[in-house]
Amino acid sequence: MIKSMHKKSHKHKGFGTPLIKCLTECDKGEEVKVLSVNAGYGAKRRLANLGIVPGTIIKKKKEAPFHGPLEIYVKGTSLVIGRGIASKILVECDEACSY
């Protein structure tokens, strides 16, 4: 039940495939380029240290159930980031995009 609801919301968000969106709106497996990170001071610094800066290519791997955190693939490793932060990361679909 929960799973099917999840899928539906995905489709809805993917509709129209906008070029700029936040990381939470990306589809599973989508490869995107970071445009800006608008998280708080501490989180931003931590993300920068982990290589999530404008221009970095990241791939969304999966999402935890119940609107949970996201697993992304960046610079050779998997990172889990909370949904709150992920929603503050703006990304862009470029040529490398899977669409």
Add this chain to the structure above:
Amino acid sequence: MSCHLPKKPKKNGKYKDSINIALAGNPNVGKSVIFNQLTGLSQTIGNWPGKTVERMEGYLDFLGYHFNIVDLPGIYSISTYSLEEIVSREYIVSDEVDLIINVIDATNLERNLFFTFQLLELKVPMILAINQMDILRKRKIDLDFEELERIFKLPVLPVVAVHGTGVHQLLEEAIEMAVYRHTHSHFNGSEPEECTHHGHDHYREEHVHDKVETWPSLKKEFEFPDLSSILSFGKEVETKIKELIKEINQNNEYFSSFHYPSRFLAIKLLEDDEEIKKIFDEDNETRKIVELANNYRKKLEDYHGEDIHTIISSEIYNNIHQIIEKVVHIKSKEKIKKISLADKIDHLTTHSFWGYVILAFVIFGIYAFTFIIGDLLGGLIELIYEDLSLMVYDAYGENNIWVKIFWNGGVGGFFGALGGVLVYVIPFFLIIEILQDSGYLPRAAFLMDRIMHAIGVHGKTIIPMILGFGCNVPACAGCRIMETEREKKISIVLTSLIPCAAVMVVVMGLVGRYLGLFWLLFLFAINFSVILLVGRVLNKTMPGVCTELIMEMHEYRVPNYNVITKQTWLRSKEFIYKALPLIIVLGITLEILLELRALDPINIILSPITVFWLGLPIVTGVFLIYGILRKELTLILLALLASSMGLTLLELMTPIQMIVFCLVTMLYIPCFATIIIIAKQTSWKYALQISFMEISVALLIGGLIHFSYIFFITL
């Protein structure tokens, strides 16, 4: 065992031929595997002075040298994001370290080199150990070590830590750096890795004299290679840094006492680093430099339209990118798209349905494992103790007061701790290490993050909480993985409220056995509601905000036998040394109190609480006090009393008394060993606050149930 206690390694300077090494690197790069390979059983766990960060230390003697090795916490950078980072940074530049071995994961060069670049700024003698070379080879990726050494002008060595390959070469290189390098100016960087021990022995003897003369000032004599070509940033940033360096160098005398290179100070000032700014708080002149840096930061941020951390991180990653292009050669272009077993397990354990099923099984598994093994061994130890007791009683008489105090109290306490706590703690440590090393725990955090936010913490808290189901003692110690002090404090409280295996004994033995599943679930529902409520209240009242989850989720791997067994032993050893003596002392104290008949008054003093408020039999007062020592004692003593009176437990206590008694046992206080661990992790004040809070909560709920029951039957 005590005769094998490791000698406290002497601090630098006391040994003529000791080399102090710090292992530094990102988390999960195999640092602890290398540390284990090198130091074996000589390891000790302590705390960094004045900090709650764990300090792993060990030593070994190799090729005639004494190596003191400190395994620094795994971190991603050396700013001031966490206590670990501050501790590591201060330690690296201190006089206690001769050189660092930077462990790098070959499969994740980019992120690992980011940390390396920060270490380079500290200008401390360094060896780069590139680990997991076997995996890189399997992926058909070539790494140009000669080029790496040419770029970094430092020794770069390939290592396969899990097999122990290349690990001791690191030490040979360290000797070379410490002894050989500054006596031979023509030394050209690296020695081929296959050089034999014999060869090293040879030159070592040859230069013993030099070594003694130049010892122990390796760090001061070591000329750090000029790496400005790879460390420089873009023009705008670099000119600002140069300006700041100029200012700093004018006060060179003052700053040199902090051991930080001026370029490092300049960068950190630009980054608005709180700890570094404190150094500049000396007088007006140095404070001016801070103002200048603030000014520069603003200019740079305006120019780039980004904040300073993003700018500097981007610059570093740019430099890294250029190096990677030079040294990494991918031999086969085709990507291997085979789905490995690890991927399949990953998929299953993070699945939106099966993930939770597996999580439930893991928690159940922790219970079952600690329980079965602990029960088995505990029973065995109890048998031994009983046999020994009979012998002692035969020899000295059962009612001899000294026998009572020292045998029943002291030795009994010792065996009790051994058979009642340690046998649960050791298998439990083992299972934690397996879960930790295999990489399961971050998956649990991933699944539970959303749910944990309802309590006011992020997903990582679930890790110590899961561990808490086995035993609260190591679980509370495990709360150190939380990044901020606030999260650590909240996690410790929540973890101490998780019903551990010992509490399960009581609850299953009373409510589970006599009243059935419904009331069992009722008790658990109350327990978890309390956790939820306490979490929410703490989240509201504690200053600061709940941070969000950011963590690495490394691939599943087969746990390393060496690391697991050694870590288990190490943690058990720590428990034996730290908690066991206290438990014995407490045992003796209780026995003395019993002998003085001081417990009867205690029962009477406690009776307003136990009898009036909770509606329990008067004897339970003392039992609950014993329960602080070991929670399952409450049930054991109750059962003993019942059998001595020729009654069953059901005849001794009414069902409602059982429920209240179990509930109070579940919640009323962390056990003594847990309180000690909490105090070690935070402070005694906090540990006592938690105990007090939990006593109040337990009494409140227990009383509520008792009185609502009375209210219900009078209706």
